[in-house]
Amino acid sequence: MSRLDSFIRRLEAQRSVLDWAAAQTVGRDGLVLELGLGNGRTYDHLRERLPGRAIHVFERDPKAHPQSMPPARLLVIGDMAETLPAFAAQHGASAVLIHVDVTTGVPERDAVALSWLPAEVAALAAPTALVVSGCALDHPALRPEPLPDDVPEGRYFAYRRMGAGERSETGEIV
Numbered sequence: 245m246s247r248l249d250s251f252i253r254r255l256e257a258q259r260s261v262l263d264w265a266a267a268q269t270v271g272r273d274g275l276v277l278e279l280g281l282g283n284g285r286t287y288d289h290l291r292e293r294l295p296g297r298a299i300h301v302f303e304r305d306p307k308a309h310p311q312s313m314p315p316a317r318l319l320v321i322g323d324m325a326e327t328l329p330a331f332a333a334q335h336g337a338s339a340v341l342i343h344v345d346v347t348t349g350v351p352e353r354d355a356v357a358l359s360w361l362p363a364e365v366a367a368l369a370a371p372t373a374l375v376v377s378g379c380a381l382d383h384p385a386l387r388p389e390p391l392p393d394d395v396p397e398g399r400y401f402a403y404r405r406m407g408a409g410e411r412s413e414t415g416e417i418v
């Protein structure tokens with residue numbers, strides 16, 4: 245498969261997952277978080293799918309298209325290893341939807357981020373929150389969820405934040 249075809253398939257899967265996740269979030273109280281702004285395409289898509297909903301965006305160095313920049317009050321700038329714990333300290337586990345799009349394509353760098361990121365995501369997610377991600381997130385409080393049928397396995401990932409007192413697949417009580 246060409247790199248172009250692979251890119252198109254990734255974007256189609258991403259759109260399908262975001263549409264599905266947004267539909268599951270309608271009517272639920274809680275925060276919506278976008279981890280990684282990039283050029284702003286997925287933020288813009290979520291903003292369109294969840295009109296009137298505040299979407300908090302985390303980005304180290306925002307350089308999105310001007311039409312895809314969140315308002316300053318919703319943009320958290322800095323290293324997520326620092327900004328996510330600070331945000332969790334202020335807001336607690338109050339997110340009903342978290343979209344994680346932070347990988348760089350550099351395996352060594354991504355491995356470092358994935359060593360701490362799942363715990364931060366779990367700390368921000370309210371019980372039964374939906375977490376969708378372009379990369380696998382390994383944490384006992386995040387239970388894998390089936391994706392829409394049109395999304396190939398391994399192309400995107402979805403998780404449900406387990407509720408307090410539930411047992412993970414490893415038997416841990418979360």
